[in-house]
Amino acid sequence: MIIEQIYDKALAHGSYAIESDGQVALVDPGRNPEPYLKFAEKHHGTIVAVFETHPHADFASSHIEFQKKFDAKIYVNPKVGVSYDYEPMEHEDTVQIGSMTMKALFTPGHSPDHNSYLAIDENGVKKAVFTGDSLFIGDVGRPDLREGAGNIQVSRKELAGMMFDTIHDVFAHLPDDVVVYPAHGAGSLCGKNISDERSSTIGIQKQENWAFQMDDKDRFMESFLEGQPFIPSYFPHSVEINRKGVPPMADSINKIPRLDSSAILEENTTIIDTRKEEIFKKSHLKGAINIQAGENDKFETWLGAMVKPGEPFYLVGKDEAAVTNAMERTAKIGYESYIKGALVASATDEKVSSETTPLDRFKENPEKFTIVDIRNKPEVQAEQFFPSAINIPLPELSERIHEIPTDQPVVVHCAGGYRSAIGSSLLDKKIGDQVKIYDLSDDIQSWK
Template sequence: MNIQQFYDEGLAHASYAILSEGKIALVDPGRNPQPYYDFAEANLAKIVAVIETHPHADFVSSHLELYKNDDATIYVSKLVGAEYPHVGFDEGDSFQMGKVTFHSLHTPGHSPDSISILLKDENEKDHALFSGDTLFIGDVGRPDLREKAGNMTAQREELAKMMYHTVQDKLKPLADDVLVFPAHGAGSLCGKNLSDARQSIIGEQRQTNWAFNDLDEKTFVDSLLQGQPYIPKYFGYDVDMNKKGAPAYQRSISQVSIWPEGATLPAEALVIDTRNNLDFAAGHIPGAINIMNGGKFETWLGSIVGPEEKFFLVADIAAELEILITKAAKIGYEQLIKGAVVNPAGMTEKGNSFDLEAFKANKEQFTIVDTRSRDEHATAPIFEAAINIPLQELRERAEEIPTGKPILVHCAGGYRSAAGSSIVAGILKDAEILDFSEAIKEFQLIAH
């Protein structure tokens, strides 16, 4: 038996290949199936099974493509209501592959249809738990991603209660030496206290994970519901896509329209300019949003742009466009790209220059907007008078910002303020908008 982890840094997503006797089962595969094909080829093996622990919200899976290309059986809980060919895989169900056996545990809490996969070795000994978004290293999955309008609080509380009983009834009884392989690591928005570690054992989690503490149900529920990160706009879209099954990866990204360099984009088009903030400030299409190509590009794209919108991608070189399209595809957004173009015509708008010394001398002459999260703003304040509007809310709330003074937009390091200042400039067209950028690092947190 061989277990191989595949880790996507951008989405902090872990998927797995389990190899036994020339056969491979995948758990929670990402959108691009090629890494799994490469692994299979290197091991002279065949992908025969794909297990989905639940319909993921933060990435699109390749399960349907793997079924169509390899005739791999998809195993998923019947509670998902999957619209693709599959085998129901619920509490008490199991299947053998080579010398190992996969057992399904119903582990609701993150979602009502979540399962975890208990892998048993050739001696029927519990070997590893593929815990999906149920158990993370240091945390458990958030319970608020599957809410419905009109019953939001009740549903998240109900799921949090389910998670309590999942921990008590399904996770705590496992042996200390059982390996834990979660679907996410630090940086994921599917939990709040995820460790940098990529794997663990149950015994370690029993000692270090707060969810394993001796808590009553109410204390557990209150702790789980408190301080969860924001929910990106794309999450519901990905849940639905994963229930249906996504189109084939390579075919879908090849259908993105690449426009000629220097092409003129349609007036009033939504433009996502991915160049660095200095190039953006030197010249960009009026109204463009500057989401720089960085480690979390796909998450911020799906947080700022809704799945009902179409947009154009702008980069400074063709090779960058290819990377951006693949990143967009990880969340299913390649289907929303109307066109991708290098240095389009009409980049006439320039950013305003920021005089740091003038600001230091006269802070009261600026309206300061903090684009960090509410938790960051509350626990690590930088400017007392700052207005906190998290980046993912700026397009909807920019008009709340007073325009009588120059508007100075900041974050923690410069990435979010580049996007934020471009959003505000596109909405408050007559105001003077400034990007604090990396200069924010010169300022100390206000002491409490």
């Protein structure tokens, strides 16, 4: 049995390919099928099965593509209520993959329809458990994403109670040497304190994971419900598209309109410019929002947070390769069908530039500026740079612009510069004709 973790840094998503006697099973595959096909080719195997732990909120799964193109069977808990052909797996049901056995463990808490999958080798030894969004390294999956989404909609309090039972009645009874392979690592919004480690063992988690340390259910639930991060707009949307299944990634991307310099962009349609902040500020289309798509940038998350499901938008990149990359990354969250057109920045007209922040004047007289801190509330509580700043978290900025005075210049900051590039460009689009908007960017480091 060969297990390989396929990790997407931008989404902090871990998926898995497992080979046994020439048969390959996948667990929670991402939208792009290529890494899994390469694994199968490398190990001279055939992809025969896809195990879905639950309908994911933060990415679009490729399970339907493997079913349609490779006749792979999809295994999922029947409570998910899917719209495609599948093989139901409930608690302790088993499936043979080569000489390996995959055993379903019902592990609700993050969602009410969540399975984990225990891999058992040919000798009957329990080797690894694929925990999806139930058990993370150092944490457990948040309980507040299924209020208003999915086939079964359960309150966060009910899910918190389910997670306590899952930890103590299921995971705590597995052998200590079983390897834990979760669906997410540090940086994912599916948990609040996930470790940088991408795998562990049940024994280590029993010792180090806070969820195993609490024997009082009420105290566990109270701690679990506190301080969860924001929920991007696209999360409920992803739950639904994963229940239905998305089309093959390449086929879907090929349908995106490619625009050139002769194209006239529709007014009042959002423009997402994916170039680096410093390039964007020198020249960009009027009204464009700067969501950078560097290799390790959280482009997918912030695109899904700033653009609502179903909202059409244009996608701009620095060159053809960057545009293609941005389209593929957009497809990872199932948003590619909303792209009105994709174009290279050099092919555009009517460009504007952003003004440089007058740092010396700002340092000498910060009171002559309206300072907008777009970090999340827990970040502000932990460290505040400007006592007079107005705190409006970036996901709430568009709806709360009316709270920002326009009688003096506005300076936007976050913790490092990535979010402030988004926030300042959004404000420039919305109120830039009323007041000057400045981005403090990475100069915020001077105040730390």
